[in-house]
Each structure stands twice: as C-alpha cells, then as structure tokens.
Amino acid sequence: MPSDSAEYTRKKAFFERTLTIYGRKPALEALRDSKLQCQTLHLAESNRSGGIIAELTRAANERGIPVQFHNRQALSRISRNGKQDQGVALDILCPAFRSLQTYLEELPTLRQQRILALDGISNPQNLGMLLRSATAGNIDAVLWSRKGNAALGPLVTKASAGTLYRAPLVTCDSLAAALQQLRQSGVDICSLRADASQSLFDHQPQSHVAYVLGNETDGVSSEVNALATTGLCIPMNNAVESLNVAVTASLIAFAQHFQAGR
Amino acid sequence: MPSDSAEYTRKKAFFERTLTIYGRKPALEALRDSKLQCQTLHLAESNRSGGIIAELTRAANERGIPVQFHNRQALSRISRNGKQDQGVALDILCPAFRSLQTYLEELPTLRQQRILALDGISNPQNLGMLLRSATAGNIDAVLWSRKGNAALGPLVTKASAGTLYRAPLVTCDSLAAALQQLRQSGVDICSLRADASQSLFDHQPQSHVAYVLGNETDGVSSEVNALATTGLCIPMNNAVESLNVAVTASLIAFAQHFQAGR
Numbered sequence: 081m082p083s084d085s086a087e088y089t090r091k092k093a094f095f096e097r098t099l100t101i102y103g104r105k106p107a108l109e110a111l112r113d114s115k116l117q118c119q120t121l122h123l124a125e126s127n128r129s130g131g132i133i134a135e136l137t138r139a140a141n142e143r144g145i146p147v148q149f150h151n152r153q154a155l156s157r158i159s160r161n162g163k164q165d166q167g168v169a170l171d172i173l174c175p176a177f178r179s180l181q182t183y184l185e186e187l188p189t190l191r192q193q194r195i196l197a198l199d200g201i202s203n204p205q206n207l208g209m210l211l212r213s214a215t216a217g218n219i220d221a222v223l224w225s226r227k228g229n230a231a232l233g234p235l236v237t238k239a240s241a242g243t244l245y246r247a248p249l250v251t252c253d254s255l256a257a258a259l260q261q262l263r264q265s266g267v268d269i270c271s272l273r274a275d276a277s278q279s280l281f282d283h284q285p286q287s288h289v290a291y292v293l294g295n296e297t298d299g300v301s302s303e304v305n306a307l308a309t310t311g312l313c314i315p316m317n318n319a320v321e322s323l324n325v326a327v328t329a330s331l332i333a334f335a336q337h338f339q340a341g342r
Numbered sequence: 343m344p345s346d347s348a349e350y351t352r353k354k355a356f357f358e359r360t361l362t363i364y365g366r367k368p369a370l371e372a373l374r375d376s377k378l379q380c381q382t383l384h385l386a387e388s389n390r391s392g393g394i395i396a397e398l399t400r401a402a403n404e405r406g407i408p409v410q411f412h413n414r415q416a417l418s419r420i421s422r423n424g425k426q427d428q429g430v431a432l433d434i435l436c437p438a439f440r441s442l443q444t445y446l447e448e449l450p451t452l453r454q455q456r457i458l459a460l461d462g463i464s465n466p467q468n469l470g471m472l473l474r475s476a477t478a479g480n481i482d483a484v485l486w487s488r489k490g491n492a493a494l495g496p497l498v499t500k501a502s503a504g505t506l507y508r509a510p511l512v513t514c515d516s517l518a519a520a521l522q523q524l525r526q527s528g529v530d531i532c533s534l535r536a537d538a539s540q541s542l543f544d545h546q547p548q549s550h551v552a553y554v555l556g557n558e559t560d561g562v563s564s565e566v567n568a569l570a571t572t573g574l575c576i577p578m579n580n581a582v583e584s585l586n587v588a589v590t591a592s593l594i595a596f597a598q599h600f601q602a603g604r
Contacts, residue, residue: 176580205467209586216582246580281599315599318438318508320478323592324471330589331596337543337577 096179096251099172099232099244100158102165104132106234110170111139116245117173121147124155124167136168161233174245180252180261183221187265190220193288194336195267196329197223199255199304200295204230208239209326210293215243217333222247223262223290225255259307262290269308271300274322276311280332283312291332293325358441358513361434361494361506362420364427366394368496372432373401378507379435383409386417386429398430423495436507442514442523445483449527452482455550456598457529458591459485461517461566462557466492470501471588472555477505479595484509485524485552487517521569524552531570533562536584538573542594545574553594555587 098119101110110116121140127133140147156162159169178186187193196219201207207230214222230236237244252258259269267288272280292308294300300308314323314331323331360381363372372378383402389395402409418424421431440448449455458481463469469492476484492498499506514520521531529550534542554570556562562570576585576593585593 209589212582213585213589215580216576216578216585218579241582241584241586243580243582246582279599281596314478314596316478317480318477318505320474320503320505320508322503323475323478324503324588326586327471327475327589327592330585330592334543334576334593337541 092179093182094173096182097174097177099174099177100160100169101172101234101237102159102161102169103234104136104166104168106237107168107170108132108136108139110172111136111143111145113242117175118143118145119171119173121145122155122158122169122171123147123149124152125149126152127167133168161231164233172245174247174249176246176248178250180223180250180258183250184261184265187267187288190288192285193220193267194218194285194332195221195223195250195262195288195290196332197255197259197269197290197292198225198229199292199300200228200298201293201325202230203296204233204235205239206230206296206324206326208236208241208244210329211236211240211247211249212243213326213330213333215240215247217330218336219333220248221250223250223252223255223258225252225258227254256301256303256307259290259292259304262288263307263309268310270310270312271305271308272313272328273300273305273311274313276313278310278312280312280314280335283310293329296325354441355444356435358444359436359439361436361439362422362431363434363496363499364421364423364431365496366398366428366430368499369430369432370394370398370401372434373398373405373407375504379437380405380407381433381435383407384417384420384431384433385409385411386414387411388414389429395430423493426495434507436509436511438508438510440512442485442512442520445512446523446527449529449550454547455482455529456480456547456594457483457485457512457524457550457552458594459517459521459531459552459554460487460491461554461562462490462560463555463587464492465558466495466497467501468492468558468586468588470498470503470506472591473498473502473509473511474505475588475592475595477502477509479592480598481595482510483512485512485514485517485520487514487520489516518563518565518569521552521554521566524550525569525571530572532572532574533567533570534576534590535562535567535573536575538575540572540574542574542576542597545572555591558587
C-alpha cells in the first residue's frame with residue numbers, strides 16, 4: 081500500500097540520519113548543545129536515579145526530548161557498546177548523514193561530487209580530525225564503511241571538535257563493494273599512494289571523483305587499489321615518506337580554495 | 343684570538359644543531375637508525391649493566407659513537423628531564439636546526455622565506471604532525487620558542503614520524519621577541535585568526551613571510567597579534583569554526599604546490 085511505502089521511506093530516512101551516542105557525560109553535553117537535534121534519550125532501568133542521571137532527565141525534559149527506559153540488554157543493543165555506555169544512549173539527528181543507497185539514488189541529480197573514501201582509518205583521532213576538515217572544506221561526501229574504520233564513538237566526536245554531527249557522511253558496510261557501485265555510477269576512483277606517478281596537485285577531475293585514503297600503517301588495501309582508476313601521490317621534500325592521513329584529507333578538502341585563489 | 347673565535351663558532355654551530363633525546367627505548371631506536379647522525383650516548387653511572395643498557399652500549403660501539411658516564415644529577419642536566427630519562431640520553435645532530443641568531447645572520451642571503459611561527463602549540467601530537475608536514479612541504483623555517491610550546495620530547499618525535507630530526511627548526515627563547523627581530527629584518531608577520539577578513543588562499547606574499555599559528559584553545563596571543571602586519575583566515579563551510587592547528591600548518595606548507603599545479 082502507498083501509505084506503508086511512504087512510512088517506510090520516512091523511517092529509513094530517519095534511521096540513516098540518526099547517530100546514537102553513548103556515555104553519561106557525552107550525552108549530557110549533547111543535550112545542552114542547543115544546536116544539536118537530539119531525538120530520544122535512552123536510559124537503562126538499572127541506573128540509580130539522582131546525580132548525573134537526574135541531570136540528564138532534566139536536560140531532556142527542558143527541551144521536550146522523550147526519555148525511554150530499557151532493560152540493560154536492550155540498552156546495549158541501542159548503544160552498540162554495552163561495555164562503555166554507562167546505561168545511557170542518545171539519538172542525534174545528523175542532517176547530512178545518508179546511506180550509500182540514498183546517495184546513489186541522489187547522485188544523477190548532483191553537481192560534480194568530491195568524495196573522500198576511507199579504507200581502514202583505524203585511529204579515532206585521525207578520523208575525527210579528517211571529518212572536521214572535510215566538513216569545513218569542499219567535500220560532498222565522506223564514505224565511511226562500518227567494517228575496517230574506527231567506530232563513530234566519543235574519541236571521534238572529540239577529535240572532530242563536534243563537527244561529526246554536521247559531517248556529510250555516507251555510510252556503507254564494505255568499502256570495496258561501495259566503490260564498485262560508485263564506479264558503475266560514473267565516479268572516478270583515485271587511490272592516494274606514495275608510489276603513484278601522478279601528483280594530486282596536477283589532477284583535475286572531469287567527473288565525480290572519490291579519493292581513497294588508506295590505513296595509517298598499510299595504506300590503501302590491494303582489494304581497493306584494484307578498483308582504482310587512478311593513483312595519486314603527494315610530492316614531498318626532505319625524503320619524508322608520507323603525511324598524516326587527516327592532513328592528506330585536508331589538502332584534498334581545501335585544494336579548490338587554493339586553485340580559486342590564484 | 344682568531345683560533346678561539348673559530349673554535350667558538352664551530353662549537354656554537356654544533357650545539358644549536360644538537361637535539362638531546364632521552365629514554366632507553368627511544369635512544370636504542372635512534373642508535374639503530376643508520377640515517378641519524380648520533381653524536382654521544384650519555385649513561386648514568388647508576389644504571390645496572392646488562393639488558394637494554396648492554397644493548398645500548400653495543401649499538402653505540404658498533405657505530406663508533408662515544409659513550410660517556412655521568413652521575414645522576416649531571417645526566418639530568420644533559421637530558422633536561424631527570425624524571426623520564428631512565429638514565430639515558432643521546433645527542434643527535436639535526437642538520438637543519440639553527441638558532442634564531444644564526445638564521446637572522448643568514449637571512450639577507452636567502453631566497454624568499456616561508457616561516458611557520460609557533461605561538462603556544464601545547465599538544466605534542468599537534469607539534470609532531472605540524473613538523474612532519476612542514477618538513478615535507480614548502481616551509482623554510484619553523485620558529486619554535488622554548489617558552490610556550492610543547493618540548494621536543496618523545497611524543498613529538500613519534501607524532502612527527504621521525505621527521506623532527508630533519509625539520510628546519512629555528513630555536514628561540516621568546517616568540518614575541520623573535521618576531522620583533524624578524525620584522526626588523528623585513529619579514530611580514532601574518533597571524534592566522536578566525537576573525538581576519540583576508541583569506542590565506544588569496545594572500546600572495548611579496549617578501550619573507552612568517553605565518554603565526556596560535557594555541558589550540560586560545561589562538562594567537564594578543565602580544566603576538568600586536569606585532570602582526572596582516573591577519574589571515576581560512577574560509578570554512580558548514581559553520582565550522584576552526585581547523586586543527588597541524589592541519590592549518592599543512593595547508594600553508596603545501597599552498598604553493600596547489601598554485602603551481604594549476
């Protein structure tokens with residue numbers, strides 16, 4: 081029935097834009113940040129009332145945010161981190177988050193896209209810093225796979241200086257499968273690698289482009305390199321072998337600014 | 343006497359290019375890195391022989407590096423960190439280090455210089471990352487004051503991915519006094535600050551230029567801002583207020599690459 085289908089689409093859009101954070105202090109900070117669209121506060125029934133739990137409930141009530149109580153096991157499922165959630169989880173609406181499926185559907189209508197694709201960014205500080213620069217610079221989508229990259233936990237939020245909630249994040253399960261789909265949709269796949277002969281600074285993309293950033297130690301995986309249409313390097317002085325991955329991401333994010341400024 | 347003066351100049355050049363690192367593992371790693379010019383291994387007489395101390399001595403002997411023994415107090419003076427030196431210090435020659443005095447003397451003979459000046463970079467990881475990007479990119483000097491910035495300890499070395507030893511570091515005591523001297527020598531002082539109206543990306547320096555990067559929380563200090571000839575901002579999307587300071591440094595370090603690539 082059409083109404084069921086509309087309801088499904090609405091729910092899907094809601095879920096793919098919802099980030100669930102956990103922990104007492106992070107949840108309280110988020111509830112007190114009026115710029116954030118907090119959806120639902122989830123509490124374990126086993127939490128002792130009073131103290132910070134009372135503060136959390138008060139902060140939610142003041143903003144008219146619903147509070148739901150769950151048994152410990154159900155809360156673990158919501159937070160996805162029962163060991164560190166401290167009996168508290170909070171759903172936050174992130175307007176620029178979307179699933180790969182949604183992004184692929186939108187792609188034909190979008191102007192030339194600049195995508196950062198993350199192939200094993202394991203350090204949460206690097207991931208947070210990268211999201212901060214991508215959100216500030218000219219990046220239309222950060223393709224983040226659940227598998228292989230650091231989880232979107234408190235360390236990432238902190239290193240992102242809170243910009244994670246505004247980041248243009250496209251979520252998928254496996255990066256290689258996602259890049260295959262993007263390639264079929266006309267996206268050039270550029271792999272950042274030290275042994276490439278073409279410089280990032282000379283590269284002028286003619287279509288949608290995804291820049292793949294690899295793991296801090298091992299670089300881009302061979303599986304993903306096999307999918308790449310182009311390899312790009314960053315020329316370096318003084319025999320420096322590589323840059324921090326968040327720095328590389330930032331150079332890509334701000335490349336157009338420099339070029340426009342000439 | 344001329345020979346005394348020549349001796350003094352030689353010693354001065356040696357000392358300003360020597361970085362003394364400390365700690366057993368960091369010293370052993372450095373001794374085993376054939377690319378590093380290790381000068382002298384300093385050991386506390388109180389160290390028990392055997393174990394890693396024997397390994398250190400063996401590694402130094404194999405490379406013909408002199409080993410000196412000191413009482414605990416003297417070793418603390420050499421390492422400048424008696425609490426964490428573990429009775430081990432190592433002098434490393436860093437060919438691109440120099441004092442502000444030496445740099446000011448060389449300045450009239452140098453091509454247009456691009457300097458990064460550090461006004462309170464307190465996080466060792468940021469400092470290390472910044473040095474890595476500066477060494478890899480187009481930066482002629484990183485002006486680092488002993489006062490106000492993180493010390494050049496093991497966390498900085500690690501975050502620099504070992505590039506600290508090759509960094510073009512200019513050392514001084516106080517940044518404000520150093521910038522005053524640079525300004526008198528014809529260096530433009532550009533302060534990176536969010537409230538500036540001119541964009542970094544539109545700025546084309548006509549002479550030597552020092553870009554001042556401020557503290558992670560407080561930005562450039564008012565004392566240093568008062569010395570600046572120009573304020574520069576980085577335009578950002580999505581209401582992001584600032585970038586990580588090492589990212590800002592990296593954009594400056596690679597600006598010319600982008601511009602040349604067009």
